[in-house]
Amino acid sequence: MKILLKNLNLLHPEQKINQKSDLLIEDGIIKSIGNLSEKDISDVKIYNFEKMYCLPGLFDMHVHFREPGREDEETIESGSNAAAAGGFTEVACMPNTNPAIDSAEVVKLILEKSKNHLVNVHPIGAVSLGRKGENLSPIAELVESGAVAFSDDGTAVKTSSLMKSALEYCKMFDKVIIDHCEDHSLSDGAMNESLNSTQLGLPPLPSVSEDLIVARDILLAEYTDSQVHIAHISSKTAVDLVRYAKSKGIKVTAEAAPHHFSLTDDALKTYDTNFKMSPPLRTEDDRLAIIEGLKDGTIDCIASDHAPHSIEEKEMEFIYAPNGIIGLETQLALSLELVSNNILSLEDIVLKLSINPRKILNLAIPRFEIGESANFTIVDLEKIWTVDLSKFKSKSRNSPFDKRLFKGASVAVINNSQMFYEGKFSKI
């Protein structure tokens, strides 16, 4: 089958491509790039993407799909559908499932369940067995089965000694440890510690809890000369620490979640549990530091921390409600707000949402080249739309962005010889 995508603006900072072009795709493979006329091609389906951008497929390196364990909240299929709807062709899913991704069987289950989908789901293995922070999980076996990185996300890698071992062990396989940085002895709280927590009377969670583990991880990465990735960075001091570490040549990378550069703990004044996440929303100073970190390259990626929860669990008394919000279907729009506000360029967005995550995970970067598989996201920067949570592909509804007006959206994604366009998947 052949499709012809007309009038695209191809943008690929890694390939130094920024040009207007048509793309001919046959059976999922790029056949021609350039000014193509439909008259010369027989049996072709034509799409006109005038004024739209074609980017190497977006990659979200931090999502929680609840399968196995909580299929009522998200399955690999529903999560992948949400990813496609949000403009993502690939995701990496965190291991805090039940059972955790700490055995070859669970890795294989996830890969098996996702194999016919447009979206590639890359499992992240647990650092420790059952994410308990005691024994290393069978890392070599997990790598062999297809795990792309390791994390005990939801919690920090529990002890310095386990973190040191994990960094050394993973180095053998060129796999990164992604750490959820939180000193749990300091974080027995429900929101960021600030004047707001004092006034709202909620137990506080100080930002230094994050900073301490970021500092620990940086020092251990330096000491063991290995690579660490800081998940969902949220505090100003943590950004400063990563900036300093990078300047010293330490192999540290970091990601930020859209809610941490879009919202502050002022949003909690209504006690709406859709603003409760871990790490928590912090102060305006922290938010501005995240933006600065994204601008100067201290923060390499944007990742959603897509965390589905059932309505009945989220609609609970604030201190009992679980942490986290869904993000796959709002992430691109929130990131594009940084472009509208002249904070980042569209090239930066491609780096942070497509190229850098793959570099960190050592995965192939899709290219605009004849003979390459078509793996891309087509974006309309001008599209005005309003969030309607009831229409989301995710099984869960825990987002604080319902009814929010956005400019910019993914129009189509293409990967694995499939296309998602106008709400439907089709073979191409």
Added chain:
Amino acid sequence: MPVSIKHLLGLNGVSQEDIQTILDTAKTFREVLERPIKKVPTLQGKTIVNLFYEDSTRTRISFELAEKRLSADTINFSKSGSSTKKGETFKDTIRNIEAMKVDMIVVRHESAGVPQFLTRISNASIINAGDGRHEHPTQALLDMYSIREKLGKLKGLKICIVGDIAHSRVALSNIYGLKTMGAEVSVCGPLTMIPVGIQKLGVNVYNNIEKAIAKNDVLNVLRIQLERKAGTSIPTLREYHNYFGITAERIEKNNKDVLILHPGPINRGVELTSEVADGPYQIILDQVTNGVAIRMAVLYLLGTR
């Protein structure tokens, strides 16, 4: 005069006029409490649910008594005897109670924000009887009433709240209410018990109890929660008592006219000595009596608006 609020969720944002109305109305009810027959028909036919998700003896009894004195029908719901243990969600519990057509809900909960949450899922008038470490507005109102009764005014008074401010729901309500009424408010306690940013609410912080006694007209002394993780906020109760406890000696030395309040229950020998708790400086039992009058006033004003 009616009040402008439908719910009493806290004292943050409640106007001076409304607080004044509540205090003045309480004065009328305080007189009722001195009569041989202490009951008025004001809330006859109204149904009030006391929803206590956290142990409380005196606040619950005080509300219950106030409701009975106003002739309302009351239902008590506490966590232990409820369907919560059967796995019903909080929201479903409230919806069920709501379906029984109740007019007001008095709620105590260990999570801050539950009274606000109730306003979103129920049409009843909500009265906060203490939520997490957030607010406990009727306690602050009865403290203010008691101070005004004793000293004749609130405006211009210097009032210091002493103890574990960070974990207290009483402190914040007192700060908001007293500042609205024109008092000068400070707090005193070890720094581990002072919450972040409290100064930004216009509150002075003392770490020395003798200075706090010397510089203030009133000390509102909070209970030190014995069940709190010992050894993290304060080394020992003995050390707390030695450095922050109110003793007759400290009062006599620094300011023998200081007025002592305590929301109860008292830990004798920790935050106060028995000499102070039973001595001439305090109005602790007046607070308890006034508490019923304040709660009658709040229930009446919100129940008949």
